[in-house]
Amino acid sequence: MKKSIQIAGAFVSLVVGAGFASGQEIMQYFTSFGLMSVFGCIVATIIFTMLGMTLAQIGSDLQTSSHKEGIHFIGGRFFGPVLDQLISFVLFGIAVVMLAGAGSTFNQMYSVDASIGSLFMAILVVITLMLNAESIIKMLAALMPYLLGIIFILLIYSLFTMEYSVSELNVIAKSQPSASPHWFSSAVIYVSYNIAAGAAMLIVMGGTATNRKVARRGGALGGIILGLLILLINVALFAKMDIVAGVEMPTLELAKQIHPTVGIIMSFVLLAMIYSTAVGTLYILAVRIVKQDRFAFKVVINLLCIVGFAISLVGFTTLISKLYVIMGYLGIVLILFIMISALFKSSGRKVT
DSSP, X not given: OHHHHHHHHHHHHHHXXXXXXXXXXXXXXXXXXXXXXXXXXXXXXXXHHHHHHHHHHHHHHHTOSOHHHHHHHHHXXXXXXXXXXXXXXXXXXXXXXXXXXXXXXXXXXXXXXXXXXXXXXXXXXXXXXXXXXXXXXXXXXXXXHHHHHHHHHXXXXXXXXXXXXXXHHHHHHHTSOOSSSSHHHHXXXXXHHHHHHHHHHHHHHHTTOSSHXXXXXXXXXXXXXXXXXXXXXXXXXHHTHHHHTTOSSHHHHXXXXXXXXXXXXXXXXXXXXXXXXXXXXXXXXXXXXSOTTSHHHHHHHHHHHHHHHHHHTTOHHHHHXXXXXXXXXXXXXXXXXXXXXXXXXXXXOOOO
């Protein structure tokens, strides 16, 4: 059971940073559909659970410690490298959104120009990767329970201070911009871009379990936890839609409403999660391009951060509604290959 919990924890940690810490992702992909968002949350939970089980099982069956072995198994000799490149694009896209998210956090909480906040985060990421400060990332991972604790506080606050009727809140929610025209497709896209970013890592985590049932249980548990967290944030945002409508960082705004001190704490936790996710995604991407012990690694890191910073100036909300959608559609391709490979494997055949 301990190994299952470890796999589930890694799965949840991966998605929280890129998937819903700010609340803007949940707003555009779920809450903006009003009451129907609940069904979107259910769909996302089911897909997260199924894919979590499948990816962890593939890793366990292959007993792999390499993401490439797992991805090439999923896509075969021809499509494996293509899927690997697709994942690289998604990783870079998430890093860009994280830089933009840092800018929005600084702007909303401390009235600092968003571009300055994004630049500060980009420089911090470069310095971290130059120093190879893995201990910092491990320390930041310990912040996850605090983020989850704040999410529960936000939910309780929202429900007990709700000032509008459900029907009124539903109207306000549906007036907000959505990432996709329909709640179902929006939920699928949301899951797909998160899975595209985390497939390789989840396969490797599954490879640490020699028992495929343990691996499957961990993947399933992670998917269920993610679904519940998405639902909780969705309900919290819906209940205070009159407050968070049009805000770039909804969870931060809710925290500020409780008390300025809670807002400050939330901003630090958010920035830490953004920082951790940006460092993690850019590190994985950089080592795919060049070996870490080479000078070229530092050059690649700087180039990625410079380009990422430039793109982040487009704006956090815009990137989530545009770039994440593109990444989501690409992720659907990966999901199809994952399901096909699982079917072939269950019948004793490999995709080649």
